[in-house]
Amino acid sequence: MTLDLMLDADEEWDSSTDWARLAEAAARAAIAESAFPRLAALERPVELSVVLTTDAEVHALNAEWRGKDRPTNVLSFPQAEAHELAAADTPGPELMLGDIVLARETCAREAEEKSISLEHHAAHLMVHGTLHLLGYDHLEDDTAEDMEARETRALARMGIDNPYEVAA
Known part of the structure; x- marks a missing residue:
């Protein structure tokens, strides 16, 4: 997969963190744990x-x-429809998954409340946002449990602890 990651970081986000690397790792981990893992193998x-x-x-x-x-x-703003994700392995133009937007102050406050690093919390939110772009939601108990399990597995791929156990 060639992941074209467009990163726009406000100056309030710490420039010592490689946010692009973190975002790409989070997106790849989320894709691997989704119903569309073959997206990672696409040309x-x-x-x-x-x-x-x-x-x-x-x-x-x-x-x-x-x-x-x-x-x-x-916030997540999906652009790909379910049928486009299902047919992603057919030739075509670039597949636009959508946009994920993170808020610095809220992320930092939540990370501090959970006693975890901003990088790990942001990675969790990027995984969460990517799963939303792939059609997952947490509106009902069963879909919330499924999404949470996928997030936990994706974060484990990145060497990040289960955020739901940390929060408990």
Whole structure:
């Protein structure tokens, strides 16, 4: 797979972290644990955009697109339809998975509350966001359990502890 990662990092995000490397590892781990692991073996390019920004920007996006007048840790904006993901191994143009947007202040606060590094928390949110782009959700108990298990396995691939055990 050729993953075309577009990373836009706000200056508030620590420049000493290789966010592009972390985002690519998170996306690859999430794809490997999804119903579409063959995306990783495609010759067809796959594109994913990750935006690391501020609470203010995420607040505005959350209000505009979800009708929620507050910031949140991560937003996902899928672009690929289920039928496109299912047929991803057929020749075609670049497969656009979508966009993931993380809010710096909220991510940092949550990481501190959980006593984990910002990098590990951001990786979890990037895995979570990628799974949303691949059609997963956590609206019902059974889908939430499935998504959580996939997140945990993906993070384990990255050497990151189960965030749900840390939080418990």
